[in-house]
Amino acid sequence: MEFRRGEFSLIAAGPGTGKSLFALNLALYGNIPVMYYSADSNAATQLTRATAILTGDNVRDVKRKLLADDFGEYTAYLAKRWWLRFNYEARPTLATIETDLRAYFEVFGMFPHLIVVDNITNVDGGAVGDAESFTFGLEAMCEYMSEMARYTGAHVLALHHVTGEFSDGLAPIPLSGVKGKIGRVPNVILTIHKEIDGMDGRILHVSPVKNREGFEDSSGQTFSSYEFHRTNMQLTDVDDLI
Template sequence: MASHEVEFRRGEFSLVAAGPGTGKSLFALNLALFGNVPVMYFSADSNAATQLSRATAILTGDNVRDVKRKLLSERFDEYMGYLNKRWWVRLDYDARPSLDDVELRLRAYFEVFGMFPHLIVVDNITNVQGVAPVESAESFTFGLEAMCEYLSDMARVTGAHVLSLHHVTGEHSDGLNPIPLSGLKGKIGRVPNLVLTIHKEIDGMDGRILHVSPVKNREGFEDSSGQTFSSYEFNSTNMRLTDIVSTL
């Protein structure tokens, strides 16, 4: 997203928001694998078999269905060489991690590698224990704001870029139209340095394009309406995203 001056800077916190099934986890996983930096990925929203199959398909270009069949039938050894080359990427699959769990995993990463990861992905923010239950819109927003503050502080302390995935409000949940900053569930756009929203375009033949809008960007271009976006072709066979063109 260089044309829109979007950078995932270390020491800063960002949000990526989209409707369910749009592709926000795939966007984060592609970034984690092709960013060529040390990564800690908290995959609370997807299990190990799903994420391992996706990651292997992204790295090798193989069909994700074939990869998963080999994984489940214990014929996965041929892929270990590819995965070992990404030894600096670590994934945690706790479905409901607490803040203590998150800190423990980061301390363990530091103990093993002698440094904190450069990128920390939280997929997604509402899965982390500490967000208030949805008793009211006010309590939900308050809990999310507090979690954003915590993750922003984590970015400063560790020197990592902390990227968290998040949901959008109901009218944007189908993911078919540009999502503005106001479309974030809980309206929590105050804390992050960077907020991206994602909507999709489907061609009717199992093809998909993901449009990524910089709706908040303290260090570069932003358009809070979501109408300005960079576009990526999504290959459903190997889960890869390929940059197409930036659209004004």
């Protein structure tokens, strides 16, 4: 699966499945310019997760050092990701997003290569009165983000929820399981479900349910698998472990 610049994609999963961790691992991979809208997670959570992913240290130890104001040893690691920027507003507006992107261009002389919106429903796109207007609003938001991808040349990755029957995250999620049925606009849609081994281990299964330029299986039954390491928040391709 490729996340191509100038395109818009969507990742959908149930709460607590791991979609934010998947997006954060992607944002940190390769040291590319990133603008991350983290409406669901605060600065302390994202800082400790990112530090653990980058260093491999136990996330609990990282959090303890942060709270004890003993974070100096991690400065060099974080400095290597100097063009990764976060916005932690719980309800960012479209005006806020545009201002941030203009500011990013002013500082770095270019737009981010990756823009993450976590979650798309947290973006304030105006009042929503009923289910029909909710779906229409999501469609319009997807159109906006698709245009933003083309204008900035960034890959715009939005995180989203699934319908109630798939909210536990334990079964493959088809394209029809994406909340609001907003599958028309994104170039790529991935759904994530989890496998728990009974010993506190977890594997995330990522299904390409829509892909305009490559393989897709709208049933969600075809997926790639990643082992989630709870200690350092890293994801490892299961195929690499064989």
